[in-house]
Amino acid sequence: MKKILIFAAALMSIAPMACKAQKPQYEYKGDNASGVNSPGGRPALVVQTGAERFSAYLPLLKGKRVAVLVNQTSAVGAELLPDALLRQGVKVVTIFSPEHGFRGNADAGAHVKSGVDTRTGLTVISLYGDNKKPKPEQLKDIDVVIYDLQDVGVRFYTYISSLEYLLEACGEQQKEVIVLDRPNPLGNIVDGPVLQSKFRSFVGMQSIPIIYGMTPGEYAKMLIGEGWVKAKNVRLTVIPCANYTHKTLYRLPVAPSPNLKNMAAIYLYPSLCLFEGTQVSVGRGTDAPFQQYGHPALKNYTYSFVPKSVEGASNPPLKGQTCYGELLASDANSAYRLTESGFQLKWLLKAYQNYPDKANFFNSNxxxxxxAGTDQLQEQIKKGMSEEAIRKSWQADLDKFRSIRAKYLLYES
Structure with a gap:
């Protein structure tokens, strides 16, 4: 990569770090300082996120008690949304945080404690673990909740699950929700198997494909419009991005979580994350998670890596063991070319074919x-079906989803 971008908004902790920008804890390896390019590499207008469009939503907050669901991606210039709102005179009373915490450096699935932000004195409530959905008492003294998280457009990335629970809780308690929209870095792709209802969980709550091609604002509208949110009469306002379409190749200025360190990882994430349901490592505990895969038993590969304990991956799979496999891409452009056609199965199929103990390739849990959102994919792989045949099996469900998705798009597709 040609450049290394230090986070525009630093990563934060609940305490003792402040909500204001701090010295970065790790580097975000991007290769596009402006954060925006067109897919063909041509210059494009700079995208303005919903959070940056103060004139569109500050009037909606006047005289109201406001909570925010935010993390380190909720940047407005060089500061984070809670600081920006307080500076504008908004009465912010509570901060909610999603998986990975307010600072964004917790391990995937790790318990994150609630606490107090020492700079503002605001209560920070973790919406993860046993408290995924805001409780009535946590919303009691709030009029409106702002959702402002940078998503990556993949079904099992849990920020959209937090969004659904927020909409449901606020609908039940008759609280307003404002989604400050942010671009989807995979917004021009709709692909992968569609989730079957019996496999609903926090890593997949609705019947959507792995890559669903919607922004958080569009997705929120679909959740409500299709009746997928249990609560009725949810009061939702979406503040759209400016200068954005689904054809825009948006490159994130801030890493969305500790193991998606750069755009190469983000582009490869939807295809490689399925390895987390197998014996194979995706490189957690290395400098290139979700850019590679490997296992000690894949000795016919020449490339290797060794997972270690690092921030955001304190006890990674296959820690301390030499894993043989493939480094798929080390820069964003190469990774995008591997992913632009959609969800990729070839690496999973190749690893399974080369794994000596096929009976134990998939985890037993x-x-x-x-x-995957289905048990069909695992059976198809075990049967030795071709990638082409597997892809054909989910096309009917994909077409059905595309027709639903089209009703809620806010941007040119």
């Missing part, structure tokens, strides 16, 4: 089927 059924996590692979939860990630």
């Amino acid at each position: 059924n996590f692979f089927s939860k990630l």
Whole structure:
């Protein structure tokens, strides 16, 4: 990569770090300082996120008690949304945080404690673990909740699950929700198997494909419009992005979580994450998670890596063991070319074919089927079906989803 971008908004902790920008804890390896390019590499207008469009939503907050669901991606210039709102005179009373915490450096699935932000004195409530859905008492003294998280457009990335629970809780308690929309870095792709209802979990709550091609604002509208949110009469306002379409190749200025360190990882994530339901490592505990895969038993590969304990991956799979496999891409452009046609099965199929103990390739906890959203994919792989045949099996469900998706798009597709 040609450039290394230090986070525009630093990563934060609940305490003792402040909500204001701090010295970065790790580097975000991007290769596009402006954060925006067209797919063909031509210059494009700079995208303006919903959070940056103060004139569109500050009047909606006047005289109201406001909560925010945010993390380190909720940047407005060089500061984070809670600081920006307080500076504008908004009465912010509570901060909610999603998986990975307010600072964004917790391990995937790790318990994140609630606490107090020492800079503002605001209560920080973790919406993860046993408290995924805001409780009535946590919303009691709030009029409106703002959702402002940078998603990556993949079904099992849990920020959209937090969004659904937020909409449901606020609908039940008759609280307003404002989604400050942010671009989807995979917004021009709709692909992969569609989730079957029996596999619903926090890593997949609705019948959508792995890559669903919608922004958080569009997705929120679909959740309500299709009646997928249990609560009725949810009061939702979406503040759209400016200068964005689904053809825009948006490159994130801030890493969305500790193991998606750069755009190469983000582009490869939807295809490689299924390895987390197998014995194979995706490189957690290395400098290139979700850019590679490997296992000690894949000795016919020449490339290797060794997972270690690092921030965001304190106890990674296959820790301390030499894993043989493939480094798929080390830069964003190469990774995008591998993914632009959609969800990729070839690496999973290749690893399975080369794994000596096929009976134990998939983990016994059924996590692979939860990630895939179906148990059909695992059976298809075991049967030795071709990628082409497997892809054909989910096309009818994909077409059905595309027709639903089209009703809720806010941007040119």
